[in-house]
Amino acid sequence: MSAEAVAATTPVRPWSRRLLGTIARVSPLAPATVMILGFFLVPIMWAIYASLTNQGLSGVNARNPRFIGIENYYYLFTDPRTWEAVGRTAAFVLLSVVGQNIFGFVIAYARNTASAFFRDLAGTIVVIAWVVPEVVAGFLWYTFLRGDDAGMNQIFGLVGLPAQEWLLTDPLAAVIVINVWRGCAFSMLVYSAALQDVPHEIIEAATIDGATPLQRVFRIILPIIRPIIAINVVLTTLNTLGVFGIIWITTAGGPGTRSETLPILMYTQAYDFGLIGYGSAIAVLLLIFGIIASLFYVYLFRVGEQRSV
């Protein structure tokens, strides 16, 4: 008989029994909690600590890092490269999120109106772009964009557009396009589900009252699904903030530093230059942005839960 079953059959529950009962009820949470604390909280603390040292990847500074106070942060905040990376990260996140949400919604909306064949065709292809592993997505786009013979320039040639070399001329725009391509499916699925929940009667009533299709979208549908838009925007922001693979594979942050976002800068400093302490300071900066967005997410989540209760 389990501890809480014993407790339940005992009329008077002394504190020791209550404690046993609590332990029995909480113990299933223990393994997961230990893992989450060990692999999330400890590394976050460690990042803060390491960012105050001259920890290196190899050599003397790897074995015996020295406490150097806020020196890493001093260099970080006075290096224009940092601020350029912050600006690029902001542009990357903002444009990716706007692109994914707008295209995601438009595709979801069109799928609601289209015939079954086109709804399934577009849905399947958009979802495949999302399910394809990150390295493959990067590899596909590298081969699609790289050089005069590559797929995109073949297509541009067919429709009479001049050949482009975006990975070299507009690397940041290129990685944003790639990220929108990859992330659209997620927003599409979220908005498809949201559109299912918009009551038909309201839309029909508006149509009878003479609302144009655009008015129906902007005046009725979007206001109704606004809470879902809010939560999806925050979620896509968080997912985009940590994007590393597709940038690393297609441009590696280059040419020069022209597509270098914070995760790329962090990796380059920590592993290519061996400056783990400095890389940790960048990690802390990135984490602060992540924590702010994440708190916002929890806030929207709470609001949503209270509404649905």
Add this chain to the structure above:
Amino acid sequence: MFEAVDLSKPAHRARLAADVALTLVAMTFVAPMIWMVLAAFDERAALSIALPAQWSLGNFGSILTEDITIRPFMNSLAISFGTSVLVVVLALLSGYALSRYNLKYGTHYIYIIVFASALPVTAIMVPVYIMFVHIGMVDSLMGVILFRAASELPFAIWLMKGFMDAIPIDLEEAAWVEGASRRQGVVHVVLPLVAPGVATVFILSFIENWGNFFVPFVLLQSRDNYPMSVSLFAFFGEYGEALYGQLAAFALIYTLPSVLIYFVAQRSLQKGGLRLGGAVKA
């Protein structure tokens, strides 16, 4: 499948417009993928999209060796399977406790879980690496599995709690009245009913791990331990400008499992994974 279109009716005009728009979407999204499928079967593949002059399985033959494909495939399988099993078991335990016991700080715990599930894992990889160096877990598949499981647990626990909440407690209570212990109730009543939840969490975790690059890229060092993602990256770096056909074949082999699993499980995933607008991490 295709219905007759009468352009004098607004609903038909709207449907035609949507069909045309979706055709453009499908063409745009599929364009970067066509090359891989064609080049994989073309031993003389170049960068341009072209039908192979001679269709061949030669590329697959060349890469299906122990070192190039089989070991990385098995490593990917070990990471994805190991992580998913761990995630499912721990999420079941936590999800049950959060769903069934009226814990004093249960709601707070869930908010913390939701918070943790949204944090960008990329940001903590440098400190995780230092930590792994200190505890001697760098370059170990077990290390990757433990970290991947930890980073997926918050979302999985929340998801699993939702599935548990959907199972009426009356069923369990009926079993207790019949004399079943709580453990028997869990095993014989709850587990069979939560099977779709288990499948959803397992499959989401599996696909996520199969595709993950950054964690093994940072934590693994020797080639023998590389999963497909890191192998493809390394292969691309070494032979990227020469062996396009073989690279495409490798990428295709690597991609197929996630696509197949996703579409086999699609229906239940979309029900489970997108509940409450809450979310799968892309």
